[in-house]
Amino acid sequence: MEQPPGFLDSKYPSHVCWLKKALYGLKQAPRAWFQRLSVFLVQHGFQCSRADPFLFIYKHASCVLYLLVYVDDIILTGNNSSKISDFITRLHKEFSIKDLGKLSYFLGLEISYTEYDLFLSQTKYAHDILVRAQLLDSKPIATPFPTAASFTTDGHPYDDPTYYHSLVGALQYLTITRPNISYVVNQVSQFLHTPTIDHFQDVKRIIRYIKGTMHYGLTFYHSPKPSLLGYSDVDWACCIETRRSTYGYSIFLGGNLVSWSAKKQPTVARSSCESEYRALENTATEIVWITHLLRELYILPPDRPTIMCDNKSALILSQSPVSHKRSKHIDIDYHFVRELVSSGKLYTKFVPTHLQLSDIFTKSLPRPLFESFRTKLHVGVPPIRLRGY
Missing domain, CATH: 3.30.420.10 (Ribonuclease H-like superfamily/Ribonuclease H)
Structure with missing residues (x-):
């Protein structure tokens, strides 16, 4: 710890500043903010989850509220709309926050609703990956990796490892709503230290597959x-x-x-x-x-x-x-x-092996089996429901 430039005290050169309030840019800021928010939530009846330290749960009689924190982004939901509105008002009085209404976009995730379904996708994020890889005009491909091919360390080194790291890291985040590419992304992630030209071609093939399935995402159905x-x-x-x-x-x-x-x-x-x-x-x-x-x-x-x-x-x-x-x-x-x-x-x-859905996470599959398992994982286009008048 040192005195910041411009605020040096000649009488006490070995002293440091005493932090009274954490501001953006300081290493202590995220921890101080989370501690401040946690104390407020506990005072209002919330309990911190043991399974997830960023999840807070409120339970009183039949009323249940869930509050999820990611730095300064907060998701609040529950089964009592009046209680939710009341607590949002309390949050407004304590912190300077903005209520964005019904959840539609969160950390790159796009959320859309129908009467019975919830659809999560990363269409904009996938588009950004294509732009970054300069493959927006590329020809789409049906599967992310050929069946008979394998991953090895043989080949000529790729001349821009940083660019390779950037694309693979972006693909890793895309697997949040695209589990069908988890296997191939895991494979190309194993060569981040010394990628070869062949590995970069594998990454480009994955991105070409994303080009043809850009609007795909995860669908969640109501289950009684x-x-x-x-x-x-x-x-x-x-x-x-x-x-x-x-x-x-x-x-x-x-x-x-x-x-x-x-x-x-x-x-x-x-x-x-x-x-x-x-x-x-x-x-x-x-x-x-x-x-x-x-x-x-x-x-x-x-x-x-x-x-x-x-x-x-x-x-x-x-x-x-x-x-x-x-x-x-x-x-x-x-x-x-x-x-x-x-x-x-x-x-x-x-x-049986032909019904083993996790087979898609362990190897490259033929196109018919790959598409069958992809459908069973509920990965596809947004659900469309027509209502007559």
């Missing part, structure tokens, strides 16, 4: 009886150079996709059963976090969650308390899923 259903899948030893597996999961709440992931496993698996079992554990961990969040939101489904897996050996390993010789080397923390199953908090079930 929501339940948690997860899909877990692995492409065993798919990496040619490291022989590590890529796993993916997708979790649905009431038929709506709420969480997904495509990642490379940190260690090499000796068998497909082992890699599938590790993927089950990762999926179970995410489901446990979601159940904690839903419990705090007072909307936890009464039925126990279910994970669908297409590997029978991994299912038997998750359901059987017997330690087999081939599974002794598996770390203890991966048996977490077995404890959940034995305690009745989780149910694992077999699903």
Whole structure:
């Protein structure tokens, strides 16, 4: 800590300024603002969520309010419109804020509504990516990556790694509403340190796919009886150079996709059963976090969650308390899923490979299967409902 230029005290050169009020531009500003807002919310009956520290929940009788904070952007919703209006008035008296009305645009996400549906998209953000990549006039392509191709470190280095980082980072944020490109974006993200010309061509192919699906997004439908259903899948030893597996999961709440992931496993698996079992554990961990969040939101489904897996050996390993010789080397923390199953908090079930929705997060698929899974993930154009008069 040093005295700022122009405010040096010759008598006390080793002294520093005492911060009385945090302003924009200071490192302490975000933390000070969040602390100030948190104290205000707690004083008005809100409780900070344990599952998400930026989520605050108000519960009184049948009234429930949810308030989500991202720096100085706030989303407020609930089941009591008069209580919401009253609390917005209190916020106005305490802070200098602007009420933008019904949520329509938030951090690059575009929200549109129909009578029964909610549609999230990033059309403007996708357009900006195309402009940045100078591919706005490029020819669209049906799939983000060819089926038979693979990702390797071979090839000539790309001469502008910073530009490559910029495009890949933008694509990572686009996966918020475009889970169907999560796998290929994860793959090109693994070569940020030393990208090659081939990797840059892969990124351009992804952007060309986005060109033809620019208006696509996630649709959420109303479900009267929501339940948690997860899909877990692995492409065993798919990496040619490291022989590590890529796993993916997708979790649905009431038929709506709420969480997904495509990642490379940190260690090499000796068998497909082992890699599938590790993927089950990762999926179970995410489901446990979601159940904690839903419990705090007072909307936890009464039925126990279910994970669908297409590997029978991994299912038997998750359901059987017997330690087999081939599974002794598996770390203890991966048996977490077995404890959940034995305690009745989780149910694992077999699903055929052609119905395994998480297959789209582990490998490049043929166009018919890719489009089929994309539809089942509720990724597509905005829903249109016609009403007669």
